[in-house]
Each structure stands twice: as structure tokens, then as C-alpha cells.
Amino acid sequence: MKKISYLTDLTCSVCSKSFDPHQIQTYCHECNAPLLANYDLQAIRKKLDRDELFLRPKGMWRWTELLPVYQRENIVSLGEGDTPLLQLGNLGKRLGLPNLYLKDEGQNPTGSFKARGLSASVSKAKELGIGKIVMPSAGNAGGALAAYATRAELKSLIFMPKSTPLANIAECKITGARVELVEGLINEAGKYAQQAEDSEGWFNMSTFKEPYRVEGKKIMGYEIAESFAWRLPDVIIYPTGGGTGLVGMWKAFLELRALGWLESDVLPRMVTVQADGCAPIVKAFQDGRQTSELWENAHTIATGLCVPQSFADRLILRDIRASQGNAISVSDDEITTSRQRLAEQEGIFSCPEGAATLAGLEKLVKAGWIDQNETAILFNTGSGLKYIC
Ligand SMILES: *Cc1c(COP(=O)(O)O)cnc(C)c1O
Ligand SMILES: [Zn+2]
Numbered sequence: 001m002k003k004i005s006y007l008t009d010l011t012c013s014v015c016s017k018s019f020d021p022h023q024i025q026t027y028c029h030e031c032n033a034p035l036l037a038n039y040d041l042q043a044i045r046k047k048l049d050r051d052e053l054f055l056r057p058k059g060m061w062r063w064t065e066l067l068p069v070y071q072r073e074n075i076v077s078l079g080e081g082d083t084p085l086l087q088l089g090n091l092g093k094r095l096g097l098p099n100l101y102l103k104d105e106g107q108n109p110t111g112s113f114k115a116r117g118l119s120a121s122v123s124k125a126k127e128l129g130i131g132k133i134v135m136p137s138a139g140n141a142g143g144a145l146a147a148y149a150t151r152a153e154l155k156s157l158i159f160m161p162k163s164t165p166l167a168n169i170a171e172c173k174i175t176g177a178r179v180e181l182v183e184g185l186i187n188e189a190g191k192y193a194q195q196a197e198d199s200e201g202w203f204n205m206s207t208f209k210e211p212y213r214v215e216g217k218k219i220m221g222y223e224i225a226e227s228f229a230w231r232l233p234d235v236i237i238y239p240t241g242g243g244t245g246l247v248g249m250w251k252a253f254l255e256l257r258a259l260g261w262l263e264s265d266v267l268p269r270m271v272t273v274q275a276d277g278c279a280p281i282v283k284a285f286q287d288g289r290q291t292s293e294l295w296e297n298a299h300t301i302a303t304g305l306c307v308p309q310s311f312a313d314r315l316i317l318r319d320i321r322a323s324q325g326n327a328i329s330v331s332d333d334e335i336t337t338s339r340q341r342l343a344e345q346e347g348i349f350s351c352p353e354g355a356a357t358l359a360g361l362e363k364l365v366k367a368g369w370i371d372q373n374e375t376a377i378l379f380n381t382g383s384g385l386k387y388i389c
Helices: 041-047 050-055 060-066 089-095 114-127 140-151 166-174 186-200 213-227 244-259 280-286 313-322 332-346 352-366
Strands: 007-012 035-039 085-087 100-104 132-136 155-161 178-182 235-239 269-275 326-330 376-380
Touching (some): 041 244, 050 213, 060 213, 085 213, 089 332, 100 213, 114 140, 114 213, 132 140, 132 186, 140 155, 140 166, 155 166, 155 186, 166 178, 178 186, 213 244, 235 352, 269 280, 269 352, 280 313, 326 352, 332 352, 352 376
Parallel strands (some): 100 376, 132 155, 155 178, 235 269, 235 376
Antiparallel strands (some): 007 035
């Protein structure tokens, strides 16, 4: 049957060793580092007209050539992607930034952009014949896994810290996942997931421990390019936990450049925003380091940012620097204030992580790091409705 994907192979993000995408793959065990997917971009460049993609049925899967699933029948979708890019006219005026936008990922299935990643990785798991999937989650990833796994008729097992918001636990249960609540943070939950993998053969879908979640997330970058008529914005401000969104979008921009689809080769400056109570990437960035250290006693109301150490820290830091970007942290109070502002001034009920990007933006404007005529994009990564209890 005809392959719809131009995926050629996977390579280790550190040693560049090649891995076969027709086999189940995880990460490079020699380097303890994520794998990244490669596509035959030259073939796509010859075959595909970038503007043709706009005419396809809406959603993430219209970019099939650049996603990892070979057979269309293996796609597991709930209608993710093609989220609105909203101009923030009121806030923009007050901040002196007429070209300020927000991509509202809260309008995805399961109420967060985790739907993109899990749609891609669960689809690929189905294609590779994987039957049961385990994951640690302190927030939205679990609900997305549960929903997509159930839709694919696969089993899911989710280890969640006891402190996980109720909505996130409930959505996993109702969509049929087995949920285990554990003491500690996401890192602790990750150890249980590892045990389930080792002793019972569950496939581990932890962030960056398999290569395909980031492929779903990268499509945010393609959508942005298309929205701005293939001229990328100057600054992207992204709330960073595990880093799939940031690494994915930067990957998309490099692919776009190789595809020859961009009107200008200037790529956006990527900004990581973290919370004061858990800012390992910000610290490593400021210290000029290539990897981060485990953040002790991590705490923040933005649960998606409560990741004491990302498995992809090296990649996140590399991409921020390659883009001439920045990394800043904001307090929970600043997040709360910004959340109020987004709701009262723009009618957007954001998640705390999304509000953190506005708080970060304000700091960058004050510091003069963003120029008045530059185009900046904030990300609301989830719906505020998931955080009311
Ligand atoms: C997971 C999550 C994040 C962090 O995303 P990464 O791409 O893993 O860095 C941010 N916001 C929300 C709402 C999330 O669920
Ligand atoms: Zn390696």
C-alpha cells in the first residue's frame, strides 16, 4: 500500500547513530538521549506544493508527508491541530506591541496541545503493533494518552503524582486508562513507569523516551509558518516543561527551510518560560551550561512546568541558543496576574502555563529585548477549564 509518510530514519540527537523506523524504537541508550525523525525533504520538495496543504481537510494530519505514520489507516485522530492564532489587540496596545498573537492550543481535543503529541505517538504505536502503553503524567499528557489509546483500542497505564489536578485524573479514568496515584513529583511517577516497562513489558511513552510525540508537536511550527504566509514571526514564547513543543517547533523551522518553503530565512528567537519554583532550563541557560541539573523541591501552580529535569534538556538548550533566544522564569503570582489579564482583556481563559508566557513577555518588553515592531507569539497550551478544581 502507498506510504503517506516520507520518514526515512531516526538519528540520535547526540551521536547521530541511525535507527530503523520500521522497528519499535525508544531512545539512544548509549548516549541516554532522544532520537529525532528524519524525512526525505528533497523528495517532498519536488512533489509537494506548500499551498496545496491548505486545501486538505483541516487538522494536524493534513501534513502527513511530514508525520511518521506510513499507512493512513493507522492514524488515530480526535480532530487535533489547526488551532486559532488570535491577535491580542487589547494587550498589544497596552504593551506597545501591535503585532502580538496567541496560539490557542486549549482548543485541541482533551483541552491541551498534548493531543498533538499523543495523536502522533499513539498512531505510530498502533502501526508498530504495540499493545499497551505506560506513561507518567502530572497533568495533561495522561488524559491525551488515555483518549487516543482507547480510540486505537490499546491499553494505557498512567502513573500520576497525588497532587495532580482532579480534572486530569478524572479524564484518564473516564476514557478507560488504569490510573495509579503515587507520592512525589513527575520524576517519581517516571520510576514507576520504568518498572512497569521492565517487569510487565509496557511500552514507555514518557516525554522524549520515544521519538514520535515531538513530531506531532512540531506541526504547531508548520501552522504558524502557514498562518504568516511563510514568513516566520520574530519571537516565540513557549512555556517549557519537557520541551517537546519548543524542540518540535524549532525542528519544524529547520525542515521548512530545507524544504524551501519559507519566504525569508530569518527564524524566530525561541524563548523558554518556566516558573520560579521549577526553572532548571533557565538556570542552565544563564549558567552557560549544556545540560540542566535536577531542580530540588520543585513547585508551581503551572503543573505542566513542574518538570525538575527534562530528558531533552540538552536539545532544549541547544535550540534556544541556536535561535538566539532566551530563557526566563516568572513567579506564581505573576502567572496569576497575567491569567487574569488574558481573561479580562482578551476573553481568553488560559491555563497557568499559557499565562506564564504573557508574564514572560512583559519582562522581555521591559528589558527591551523585544522591539515594538516585532511579531511575537504567545502559547496558551491548555484550556483554563481544566484547572478549576
Ligand atoms: C505539558 C504542558 C506544558 C509543557 O510542555 P512541553 O512541550 O513538554 O515543554 C505546558 N503547558 C501545558 C498546559 C502542558 O500540559
Ligand atoms: Zn547516541
